[in-house]
Amino acid sequence: MMKHTGMNIHVIDSHTGGEPTRVVVSGGPNLGSGPLVERRELFRTRFDSYRSAIVNEPRGSDALVGALLCESEEAGCASGVIFFNNVGYLGMCGHGAIGVIATLAHLGRIRPGLHRIETPVGVVSAELHETGEVTIGNVESYRLLTNVVVNVESFGIIRGDVAWGGNWFFLVAECPIVIDLGHLEALTDFTWRVRQALARDKITGAHGAEIDHIEVFGQASRPDANSRNFVLCPGKAYDRSPCGTGTSAKLACLYTDGKLGEGDVWRQESIVGSIFEGHVRVRDGHLYPFIKGMAHINAEANLVLTEADPFCWGIRP
Numbered sequence: 350m351m352k353h354t355g356m357n358i359h360v361i362d363s364h365t366g367g368e369p370t371r372v373v374v375s376g377g378p379n380l381g382s383g384p385l386v387e388r389r390e391l392f393r394t395r396f397d398s399y400r401s402a403i404v405n406e407p408r409g410s411d412a413l414v415g416a417l418l419c420e421s422e423e424a425g426c427a428s429g430v431i432f433f434n435n436v437g438y439l440g441m442c443g444h445g446a447i448g449v450i451a452t453l454a455h456l457g458r459i460r461p462g463l464h465r466i467e468t469p470v471g472v473v474s475a476e477l478h479e480t481g482e483v484t485i486g487n488v489e490s491y492r493l494l495t496n497v498v499v500n501v502e503s504f505g506i507i508r509g510d511v512a513w514g515g516n517w518f519f520l521v522a523e524c525p526i527v528i529d530l531g532h533l534e535a536l537t538d539f540t541w542r543v544r545q546a547l548a549r550d551k552i553t554g555a556h557g558a559e560i561d562h563i564e565v566f567g568q569a570s571r572p573d574a575n576s577r578n579f580v581l582c583p584g585k586a587y588d589r590s591p592c593g594t595g596t597s598a599k600l601a602c603l604y605t606d607g608k609l610g611e612g613d614v615w616r617q618e619s620i621v622g623s624i625f626e627g628h629v630r631v632r633d634g635h636l637y638p639f640i641k642g643m644a645h646i647n648a649e650a651n652l653v654l655t656e657a658d659p660f661c662w663g664i665r666p
């Protein structure tokens with residue numbers, strides 16, 4: 350019989366448009382109180398093994414995004430949340446925020462209506478509709494750089510925009526590879542090379558922040574969608590959903606280019622065919638994206654940590 354570390358981590362899993370979220374309801378690291386950005390730093394520096402135990406193999410997968418529920422600092426929030434993945438920590442996460450709201454509803458902690466959740470990059474609103482769909486009112490989003498030229502190994506000159514949607518994105522409007530599941534390897538290879546070229550050329554987000562999400566666009570496969578995307582996440586997994594923060598960054602670019610008006614609907618299709626519906630609102634010259642999607646709860650479990658398990662704390666790169 351394996352010796353138990355005494356730790357059980359209660360999680361609820363869901364997927365939003367195919368992209369998985371694992372919400373840590375209890376048993377995660379105790380990060381105390383204070384600004385969420387500081388608690389995320391504490392998570393990173395003192396408790397990173399929890400991140401790996403929760404989302405990495407053998408319990409998780411490269412695609413899984415974790416969401417640690419924390420007490421919020423801001424008044425009137427349903428919860429605070431810190432998102433993390435196979436290699437580190439996120440600012441916001443659109444599909445994850447939709448998963449968090451579905452999870453809080455599943456737990457009976459919230460009912461349909463308007464809620465707020467606090468993330469390390471700001472408070473977002475979340476409207477839980479009677480249908481179970483969720484509309485996230487994201488943090489302010491904007492385009493930082495336009496028509497940036499990078500020389501990408503094996504592909505040559507590629508142009509794209511740098512935009513913030515709660516994470517930093519490089520957005521390539523015209524992808525040289527067909528965006529469908531048959532081209533996953535080629536898409537991953539291309540976007541990974543784009544990321545490497547950005548790092549080589551020291552092209553960053555604001556204040557030198559690393560651009561760790563690459564988003565490329567092509568023709569939608571569904572008649573009810575405006576575009577289809579492929580998003581490479583920081584740990585080299587691709588987003589199965591249309592990526593909430595990536596769609597926010599796209600909306601910021603479209604609005605700034607005059608291609609989308611305030612309140613106009615943009616339907617972003619993902620590589621697996623799921624849809625996020627987005628629009629923007631402008632307040633005092635600041636642009637706020639709204640992203641609607643649906644999460645489905647698909648597991649509720651206790652993660653068991655046993656001392657004799659050589660991979661108790663996950664397989665790390």
Ligand code: PYC
Binds near residue numbers: 443588594
């Ligand atoms: O939906 O914002 C998102 C997201 C970021 C990384 C994976 N999903």
